[in-house]
Amino acid sequence: MTDPVTALALCSVNLSSSDCQTCVNAATSRILQACPSQTVAQVWYTLCMVRYSSVNFISKPDYSIGFMLYDVRDAPDQNDYDPKVRMLMQNLPYTAGVSDQRSAVGMTHMVGNRTIYGYVDCTRDVNGQDCTTCLLGATDSIPSCCLGKWAGWIATPTCNIQFDMDPVHDDWINPPEIDTNVRTATAPVTEPSAPAHDGGLMSSGGGGGDGNKERSIILVVAVVVAFILEDNRFRFFLYDLDVLVAATDNFSSTNRLGGGGFGSVYRGRVHSGEEIAVKKLTAGSTQGMKEFLNEVKLLQKIQHRNLVWLLGCCVQAKELMLVYEYLPNKSLDYFLFDKSKSALLHWAKRFNIITGVARGLLYLHEDSQLRIIHRDIKASNILLDEQMNPKISDFGLARLFNDDQSRLKTRRIVGTFGYMPPEYAIRGVVSNKTDVFSFGATKYTT
Structure with a gap:
């Protein structure tokens, strides 16, 4: 019985299939000539790479410098x-x-x-x-x-x-x-x-x-760098760490707006005078890294007046930060669960908040170029601007759906119990009804 071998070939993204095949064939011939008896080998050409090993390395990243x-x-x-x-x-x-x-x-x-x-x-x-x-x-x-x-x-x-x-x-x-x-x-x-x-x-x-x-x-x-996506239609900024340190007074406690499971949010003001909100993720958090990438991936491609605007991010010195527009009235729970502040929410304002959140969810589920299930709709994730208009925030747990997909099943149950529908909390079934249930629970408290 022969020993198993794992092999992988990679071509430059825009290389045609025929040119890719030619490059891979050349790399394969070269690796067999150079390493005839090796159990592990890799060869790089300028337009392609071939690698093989007696150990299965698929989906197992190797960060060592070659x-x-x-x-x-x-x-x-x-x-x-x-x-x-x-x-x-x-x-x-x-x-x-x-x-x-x-x-x-x-x-x-x-x-x-x-x-x-x-x-x-x-x-x-x-x-x-x-x-x-x-x-x-x-x-x-x-x-x-x-x-x-x-x-x-x-x-x-x-x-x-x-x-x-x-x-x-x-x-x-x-x-x-x-x-x-x-x-x-x-x-x-x-x-x-x-x-x-x-x-x-x-x-x-x-x-x-x-x-x-x-x-x-x-x-x-200390700079702000424009970050332009591959499709060249959307733009946000990669902020330098020194800029955000200065803007938040070194992330002082007086500028702290709140926090969650993966970090804290700070108010800041950049040199131009613009106010920002900076979410500083907990250093070394694997889950925080996943949420960071997920939020960047989704929010850079969607825009709606009832969704929070992601201005950019900071990735420097092992720090991960997300920079948002600053919304002065904090989140909905700040008003709902304080008797004195709750009195400020008369019926017309409450109705405006409810309909605004509904418009934002409809956009995510039906009208945006991506179909997105938020999975964590609750009062603390509804931010309010100076006119008390609502904006859905915190897309770290969101899931992306294909156009022909109506539901999926996951073993990783995330979100907030009390806002989860039973089919999701018990069986892991995710659909747009997940957000609708959470919206209903939020509306009930509103």
Whole structure:
């Protein structure tokens, strides 16, 4: 009996099926020649990858660095180039994580009318969270490999990242643009530059290198970066951590609006004067990471006056934050369960809140480009603006339905007991009736 073997091939997203097959055939021939008796091997070509192992690795991400390559040419104007490379490459992993194709491409401009291109992708067997984690890990290796260089390529068994001053692939021509223009700057700090080499495309990390180090000055910038999705129809922002620290007075308790199972929400004011609400997820929370990616994936694609507006997010120094429009009247439960404040909700306002929530749910269930079941409709997830108009919030537990799908069954029961219909709480059956039941329970308290 022969031993089992697991194999996987990956092509660049926009590669045609015939070109993909040609590349995979070449990679397969090469891996058999180079590794005739190995039980584990992987080969990377510029447009495809082939991997095999005697151990089943499907859906099991591997974040270990396989190789790091860079172009030995120095990039021009590194004081401008280095921060922009970092921002570009820190942006793309989150686009890839919410993409069904597990890939993202983008570009940004620098001084001298030059362009920096970035590309990231993951094998399609991993989920969005694992893809983002893998890509961010590879991005963290840029300073030790190829910062300040004309091009860099870092790969793990599960993912790879590339940046280049040249659009070396067809799908890099005219990709979505990511605005990395500096708004505010802080004092400079020193960081190690990439290793120095002479001539050619060199490898570091797993591929060797002479290990010589130099020191260079790099600006640490507090910026807001435009995050543009692959379909180029929606825009929100990737906020720098320093901006949110300043806006919330270092997340002071006086600015804390409330909290939940996966973090706290703070009021803030950015330099432009705009007020924001910042949800700061608990560091190291696996469930919080899943909710973060889920909320970004859904809210970036839907807009309605009765849904909270997601302005952007922050992904830096292992911090995960979501930035929303600030709604001054907090949430519905703030009024309902306080006798003095409840008196402010006369019947006309209560009716307006009820109908507004109903309009928001109808949009989610029937009218948006995505069919979404919220799964946690309750008074604390209904926010109120200055005119007491309601906005549904907290989409971390929401489920996406296909157009021809009316229900599904899950073993993971999430939400708030008391607002769950019996068929969901007991058997895990999810449908639009799940939200309708929760809406009814909320309306009863209203």
